[in-house]
Amino acid sequence: MFKALKLYKRQNLDLEDILKTLVEFGYKRQDSVGGEGDFARRGGIVDIFPFTFELPIRLELDIDQIAAIRTFNTASGAPLWEHSMVIILPVKKPSHTRTVEFKEEFPIENFVD
Numbered sequence: 001m002f003k004a005l006k007l008y009k010r011q012n013l014d015l016e017d018i019l020k021t022l023v024e025f026g027y028k029r030q031d032s033v034g035g036e037g038d039f040a041r042r043g044g045i046v047d048i049f050p051f052t053f054e055l056p057i058r059l060e061l062d063i064d065q066i067a068a069i070r071t072f073n074t075a076s077g078a079p080l081w082e083h084s085m086v087i088i089l090p091v092k093k094p095s096h097t098r099t100v101e102f103k104e105e106f107p108i109e110n111f112v113d
Contacts, residue, residue, distance in 0.1 A: 007059065008085035011066045015046070022048065026091030033074065037091040047072075051091045055080065 005021055007013075022039050023029070030038045033049040033056045040047045049056035053071075058079070060068040069086055070079040 003090055005088040006085065007066060007069065007088065009066055009069055009083075012064055013061075013066065014064070015041075015061065018046070022088070025088065048088060050086070050088045052089065057083070057086055 003025070005018070005025065007018075019029075019039075019041065027037050027039045027048070030040050032038075032040050033047045036049050036051050036053070038047075038049045038056075044061040046059040046061065047056050048059070055071050056074060058068075058070050058072050059066055060070070069083040071081045071083070072079050
C-alpha cells in the first residue's frame with residue numbers, strides 16, 4: 001500500500017497525529033532540521049526535511065490549521081518559496097532483497113512464443 005502524507009494550506013489538522021505519522025514514516029525529531037528525514041517542532045512551527053526534497057519545508061500553524069507552507073534556507077531560516085500543498089513520503093529504508101535460487105533450469109523455449 002502506498003503511504004503518503006498530504007498537507008495543504010488552510011488544512012485543519014491534529015498536530016500530534018501529524019508528528020506521530022512522521023515518526024511512523026521514519027523521520028527523526030531533532031532540535032532543528034539538518035538533513036533528509038529530520039523534523040522539528042517549535043510552538044506553532046513544524047519544520048520537515050522530506051525525503052527526496054533538496055530543502056526543508058516549514059509549516060506555520062494558526063491553532064489547528066496550516067496558515068503557510070514554505071521552503072526555507074537551513075542556514076539563514078529565510079523563506080524561499082510558498083506552496084499550496086506538499087506530499088511527504090516515508091523515509092526510504094534499506095531494502096533487503098532475497099536471492100531466489102532456481103533448482104532447475106528452464107529452457108528458453110518455455111518463455112518464447
